[in-house]
Amino acid sequence: MDQPSLKAVLGQAQAFFASKGLRFTKQREAVTTLIFRTHEHFRPEELCERLRKSDSSASRATIYRTILHLVESGMLREISLGGGERLYDPNFLQSPHHNHLICVDCREIVEFEDPNLDIMQNCITRRMGFSPTEKALRIEGRCDRLRLLGTCKNMKSGKPKKRIGSKRV
Numbered sequence: 001m002d003q004p005s006l007k008a009v010l011g012q013a014q015a016f017f018a019s020k021g022l023r024f025t026k027q028r029e030a031v032t033t034l035i036f037r038t039h040e041h042f043r044p045e046e047l048c049e050r051l052r053k054s055d056s057s058a059s060r061a062t063i064y065r066t067i068l069h070l071v072e073s074g075m076l077r078e079i080s081l082g083g084g085e086r087l088y089d090p091n092f093l094q095s096p097h098h099n100h101l102i103c104v105d106c107r108e109i110v111e112f113e114d115p116n117l118d119i120m121q122n123c124i125t126r127r128m129g130f131s132p133t134e135k136a137l138r139i140e141g142r143c144d145r146l147r148l149l150g151t152c153k154n155m156k157s158g159k160p161k162k163r164i165g166s167k168r169v
């Protein structure tokens with residue numbers, strides 16, 4: 001994300017915290033910046049790790065609470081990978097209708113959007129008498145790279161990579 005939009009994001013976060021009667025402290029700002037500076041999906045533990053490497057003094061509790069506030073504000077989305085595994089996704093602000101392909105072998109996540117899918121989802125929800133508040137499709141599968149080549153950069157020595165990055169298509 002480039003600088004002006006990060007600034008806009010911080011403004012939006014600040015406005016949300018203010019609406020809750022909370023101060024947008026330096027620590028909360030550092031956590032928010034770290035989340036929205038990249039497009040990476042992350043686990044809270046990974047964010048703690050990233051923050052430790054920065055010079056912020058935000059505590060674990062601040063990190064976890066800030067994540068919850070940002071989810072409540074609608075700026076950050078929680079995505080379930082199945083099996084109780086949860087990630088947080090900062091990319092819905094820019095592309096509110098994106099979906100995920102998740103590789104069950106290397107845990108890579110690929111984001112995709114498709115106007116035909118939107119049309120189909122709208123048809124289905126209308127037909128079923130629903131007004132959708134959230135539409136997200138999660139497809140689990142095996143990436144071609146690993147299937148065809150038997151190896152994958154996301155997998156180290158046969159073990160799934162810990163951090164899950166994101167790629168836009």
Ligand SMILES: [Zn+2]
Binds near residue numbers: 041091111
């Ligand atoms: Zn995403």
Ligand SMILES: [Zn+2]
Binds near residue numbers: 103106107142143152
């Ligand atoms: Zn894979």
